[in-house]
Amino acid sequence: MSGPAVEVSVVEDHPLYRAALVGSLTETPGVRVGAAARSVEEFLAYRRPAGTVVLLDLSLPGVRGAAAVLTVVERGHRVLVVSAQSGRDDVLSAIAAGAKGYLTKAADGDEVIRAIRTVSTGGTYVSPTLASILLDSASRRQAGPRLALTARERQVLSLLAAGERDVDIARALSVSVRTIRSHLDRIREKTGRRRRPELTRLAIEEGIVMAGIR
Template identity: 60%
Template sequence: MAARESGPIRVGVIEDHPLYRYAVANVLSEARDIELGPVAESVAAFASNQEPAGCVVVLDLKLRGVTDSQAVQEVVRMGHKVLVVSAHAGQDEVLGAISAGARGYLSKDADGDDILHAIREIAAGNSYVSPTLASFLLDSTRPRAGVKSVLSDRERQVLSLVAAGERDADIAEAMSISVRTVRSYLDRIRDKTGRRRRPELTRLAIEEGMA
């Protein structure tokens, strides 16, 4: 694929494994239509470079400091488009990252061509998820009857804030209730829905149109 008329695609990397970080940076530096941006081991280290908004960032999920969907949110807030490339590619991780704003998701068994293809799609304004992982997104759109009806208005509000990535303290402040009350609502939601972990609750909110 030739470089865009507006110039090469600026791409950064956030990856804490030195060997994989080097390998990805090497693949990017050899592509004619890509300009390699900051290469960092954490979100904080990447942010210190003050990269102008608009970069495509290849992001691992399991990092030091800010991690998982929160890492995605932080990079998106900087104005960048996120492509997650992670060894953790279960349904919860994929849905959590996409709901946090990632434009694409690949597992680490993807080769260099897969990563370049995904970057080019994202830079062009599209999204890209590998065919294997795309089935998770299709499953998440299938409605499950009865969940909304068993949750109270306040429980639905708590669930939507969880899906937005808010912490318990932030939810408490937004709803003018105590953190203890927030956790009580979360316990009720878990008991009613059978979803225990936060990524599972985020997925539930997506399924029910509450995210």
């Protein structure tokens, strides 16, 4: 792999699995191990630079699950979940919280490295074994009633789910920030979803996520 090495950190509380991941990464050309921690709190104490790819388990001491994903993402890192949990809610919640990829611990070393490289360049990666969950979610959406959102509200929601800030959404749609916040207030009233991760998950469930504007 040409160019600067990709920094990858591991947040995993099982010592043997953590050591196995670190050992595999250490032997991979183009990859540099940044930190190996047993919890999100321990990882954050290392103060790794923004943009680090973080292999993150969901069953951790302290902050865990989608909250762990959100905490790490908010520090500017790219999260690739590697978890024994593979339920529909686990996958959708992690993606809604900002994870750029999701693997189960059944993934082999080659797939882990492939996912790391995809995520490090701004892409997303979901294990083929989990893709059926997203397809099933899409099928349920099509079979069920649609949300009563206007076309503009769907545009706003899709851009929010792509990670855009209110000011960026306003610029993209050529309206004021105040107008965007009014749209978001109406979306919250209609859906009962309040926080941005909840709205992101809603967009995923409704199939109205689109690429960001950058």
